[in-house]
Amino acid sequence: MLDRDLTPVSPTISTPVDQHVGRRIRGKRRALGLSEENLAAELGVEAVQIAAYERAAERVPSDHLLRLSQILDVPLSYFFPARPFATP
8 A cells, every 4th residue: 555655664674754754753752761671661561572573673653653752752743754765
């Protein structure tokens, strides 16, 4: 399946936005001094899942992204780039 900008939509195919979201999760987690295990426990998942989100190996489901914004005390917009990525 493809979204509007023809980027593949799959939970296992990483896009530039997925990579950006993962970097933002990792950066904020580290800034707060949280381990992957601590964040995973708060989110109700295994630490390996947090690692997968941060590496953009798996797409973050919207309900997890909402919960992450609450746990990390950031608005949802924090996870997304200020400017859209250019499409190839």
